[in-house]
Amino acid sequence: MRIERTGQVAPLTPRVMKFIKEALSGISLDVPGSVNEVRPDYLCIGGRLVIELKTLAEDGTDRMENLTDELRKREDWPMFLGSAPMQAFIQNTNDPEGIRRRVIERLGRGIINHLKKANRQLEAHSKTSKVKNLVRMLLLVNEDHEAYDPHMVSYILWHAVRQIKDGIPRYEHVDLIVYMTERHAQMIDGCLNFPTLVIEGSPCAIDEWKGNFGELFVTRWSRWNGRTLRPEADVSAFETIEHVPDSAKRQDFWKLEYRRRPYLRGLTDIQLNDQFDEVTLINSLSFLKDSPLELTAEQRTAGIRMFGDMMDEMAHRAIPVTQFQHTADRAIAAAHRLKLPIVVIQWVEKFEREIEARNRVA
Numbered sequence: 377m378r379i380e381r382t383g384q385v386a387p388l389t390p391r392v393m394k395f396i397k398e399a400l401s402g403i404s405l406d407v408p409g410s411v412n413e414v415r416p417d418y419l420c421i422g423g424r425l426v427i428e429l430k431t432l433a434e435d436g437t438d439r440m441e442n443l444t445d446e447l448r449k450r451e452d453w454p455m456f457l458g459s460a461p462m463q464a465f466i467q468n469t470n471d472p473e474g475i476r477r478r479v480i481e482r483l484g485r486g487i488i489n490h491l492k493k494a495n496r497q498l499e500a501h502s503k504t505s506k507v508k509n510l511v512r513m514l515l516l517v518n519e520d521h522e523a524y525d526p527h528m529v530s531y532i533l534w535h536a537v538r539q540i541k542d543g544i545p546r547y548e549h550v551d552l553i554v555y556m557t558e559r560h561a562q563m564i565d566g567c568l569n570f571p572t573l574v575i576e577g578s579p580c581a582i583d584e585w586k587g588n589f590g591e592l593f594v595t596r597w598s599r600w601n602g603r604t605l606r607p608e609a610d611v612s613a614f615e616t617i618e619h620v621p622d623s624a625k626r627q628d629f630w631k632l633e634y635r636r637r638p639y640l641r642g643l644t645d646i647q648l649n650d651q652f653d654e655v656t657l658i659n660s661l662s663f664l665k666d667s668p669l670e671l672t673a674e675q676r677t678a679g680i681r682m683f684g685d686m687m688d689e690m691a692h693r694a695i696p697v698t699q700f701q702h703t704a705d706r707a708i709a710a711a712h713r714l715k716l717p718i719v720v721i722q723w724v725e726k727f728e729r730e731i732e733a734r735n736r737v738a
Contacts, residue, residue: 379568385520389429400596414497426501428493428497457687480531498512524559550579551580572598630684657710
């Protein structure tokens with residue numbers, strides 16, 4: 377289910393910081409004027425809970441662009457018309473699982489870097505703290521980036537906290553990780569539900585009671601925000617909220633309208649291919665020199681828009697343009713399906729056969 381929003385979006389991190397102070401009695405451990413100190417951010421609930429707050433402030437675009445540049449060198453890298461989601465490219469390669477792991481690893485570097493730093497900071501606090509049964513938490517906040525979807529982030533963190541190095545858990549000083557985002561949501565019983573995920577670290581395998589602090593955190597966060605806790609939420613069902621700007625270019629508005637009403641979704645791939653041939657033919661005739669088909673400005677605009685809708689649908693289905701190969705027979709068949717005037721059909725047949733003959737010679 378698509379979810380949209382408009383208007384200015386307030387940053388999430390300041391609200392989380394206010395929550396820590398008000399709902400968890402958090403005390404900042406920051407020392408004014410100090411630099412390069414290895415310490416976590418907050419001591420909460422009478423010193424029982426120590427929190428290191430990390431914000432995913434960058435959207436990972438640079439990392440993904442660098443990886444995409446590498447992947448484009450593959451012989452099996454598909455070609456799409458216009459933009460397409462990374463998943464569409466991955467599905468059309470010879471090694472989808474291997475490339476999917478590379479994408480997750482590249483996008484997850486920022487997440488793991490935060491985890492490494494938090495592990496050091498929480499370790500330093502553990503060595504100086506006199507509190508028994510201390511619970512150490514990494515609180516990871518996504519500052520409104522769609523790339524960090526809850527399912528992927530939980531997958532990265534779940535595997536990370538189970539890594540062993542020299543017989544010791546790699547992140548042994550992180551008891552709990554809580555991930556928060558309001559760029560992703562799902563509708564449950566007509567209400568918007570945002571994910572607040574808890575990943576238990578390796579210490580929870582020994583001290584299971586520490587996991588209760590994760591539940592306590594989520595419960596208080598929900599109550600503090602005036603929301604109902606929805607434990608039945610499926611982490612894989614959260615959708616990215618689309619931010620709709622106040623104004624947009626005409627082509628961007630067309631794309632938005634198609635996402636709202638994807639009228640081509642009900643076609644089979646064969647039917648979509650036929651319609652692709654028809655739209656391509658009409659658009660070609662409208663711009664070819666000496667074309668026998670005269671179209672109004674409105675008809676040309678409609679053809680351009682339809683072609684854009686077609687591109688978006690092909691990207692959604694992960695259909696590369698090479699799968700819809702242009703041939704003379706297909707173009708001529710499209711002209712007949714469209715019931716074009718006989719003079720136009722004859723022109724198309726002559727034009728397509730001449731191109732076909734030249735290609736055979738070449």
